Amino acid sequence: MSQRFRTAAVIGAGTIGLSWTALFAGHGLTVRVSDPRPDLAEAVAAALTEFTPHLAAQGLDVTGLAERVQLAADVTEAVRDADVVQENGPENVEFKKDLFATLVREAPKHALLLSSSSAIPSTAFTGDLDDAGRILIGHPFNPPHLIPLVEVVPGERTSEDSVRAAVDFYTFLGRTPVVERKEIPGFVGNRLQNALSREAIYLVEQGVVTPADLDKVMTNSLGIRWATVGPFLGSHLGGGPGGYRHLAEHIGKSMKKMWAGLGQPSQNEAEQERLIEAVEKAYGSSTYSALAEARDRKQLAVLSALDSASKEEN
Ligand SMILES: NC(=O)c1ccc[n+]([C@@H]2O[C@H](COP(=O)([O-])OP(=O)(O)OC[C@H]3O[C@@H](n4cnc5c(N)ncnc54)[C@H](O)[C@@H]3O)[C@@H](O)[C@H]2O)c1
Known part of the structure; x- marks a missing residue:
């Protein structure tokens, strides 16, 4: 195990904090969890x-995992x-300002101070703090014990040592x-997600x-492609042997025309209600638990298949 990280604190044990807790403990860390929720x-x-079966499916030794997790009073x-x-x-700048003042x-x-914030850059909540060099964003995708990406986003005063750590x-x-x-609102992953959601x-x-x-x-086309090649490599291949240059020079113009026609949903109250009802239908x-279980089972299957395919390449 990395010598630097033996004990982790998880502050806020909702959707994201609980998933991190399992992942940290699954990697042998002692985890102290704090959350005022009465059912902690x-x-x-x-x-x-x-989550333990998900960690085992990723090859982690889950022996004694629960004993490594401790509840903290505050x-x-x-x-x-x-x-x-x-x-x-909570995703609230005043909350994060107060909390990070306590954390420093x-x-x-020596402790590294990471925030899972989805959209608030750390510069927005470290303004008044002396010790901002060790604070930065570590933004996961839900659930972080399954989805591999973490966006590491330093603030204006984050040190390079903290980024490396x-x-x-x-x-x-x-x-x-x-x-x-x-630092850009929504970072990269959520901006991409929102661009797509807006059109959807x-x-x-x-x-x-x-x-x-x-x-x-989505799940029968772009979802499968984008789990294997991102938009740029996908386009480079879409250009055939001539690659991205060929694609850009030949269909670039019509692509740009299509950008101009992309939709701006109105989402006024009535439209929003109609959409909610359609999704609920x-x-x-x-x-929720049946849908989340099916999502997690399929995501594990994708990760495992990608892992096998990557091993065949090497
Ligand atoms: N849900 C997602 O898909 C997702 C993905 C990536 C990042 N995030 C980010 O992660 C953070 C948490 O999101 P979430 O979806 O887990 O929210 P959530 O509402 O499920 O959990 C937030 C938790 O914080 C707790 N809390 C409130 N005050 C507290 C305090 N003073 N000390 C400790 N805990 C306190 C609440 O009791 C709650 O359990 C947010 O910043 C969010 O933007 C969420």
Whole structure:
């Protein structure tokens, strides 16, 4: 195990914090969890029961995993001897300002302070702090114990040592960290997701497809392609042997024309209600846990197949 990271604090044990907790413990870390939710013990126990098979399927030794997870009475107790803190509280800048002021005061001086924030750059909540060099974003995709990407986004005052330490930490956890050099709202992954969601909502609003059919289009085409090659390599291959240059020079013009015609959904109150009802009609008869279980099982199958295919390349 990396010597630098032995004890982790997880602050905020909702959707993301519970998943990180399992992943950290699955990699042998002692994990201290803090969250004021009254059902914290039950939520942690349920998450470990649900996620342990996912960790085992990724080849991790899950012996004694639950014993490595401890509940802390408050943030101070959780971070007291932490080497790394992963914050997953509400997506609210005032909350994060207050919390990080506590973290720099209470966590050991060597501890790396990471935030899972989806859209708030760390510069927005470290403005008044002296010790901002060790604070940065480590933004995962849900659920972080399964989806490999972590966007590592330094703030204006984050040190290069902290960026390297964050990359080392997430690599140690078997994740795929990508360092993003400019703070931009939504970072990269969520901007891409939102560009696609905007068009998806527009197409449903316009009556072109139903939500279920739109999902079918995605999972039977781009979803499969993009799990293997990203948009740029996909386009480079789309240009045939002439590559991206050929694609850009030959169909670039019509692509640009299409950008101008991409949709702006109205999503006024009535449209939003119609969309919610359409999504509920498609999926509302299944429970959240049944849908999440099916998603996680299929995502594990994709990861395992990609892992085997990568081994064949080497
Ligand atoms: N849900 C996602 O898909 C997703 C993906 C990536 C990143 N994120 C980010 O992760 C963070 C958490 O999101 P989530 O979806 O897990 O939210 P969530 O609402 O499920 O969990 C937030 C948790 O924070 C707890 N909390 C509130 N005050 C607290 C305090 N003072 N100390 C400790 N815990 C406190 C709440 O009780 C709750 O359990 C957000 O910043 C979000 O943007 C979410």
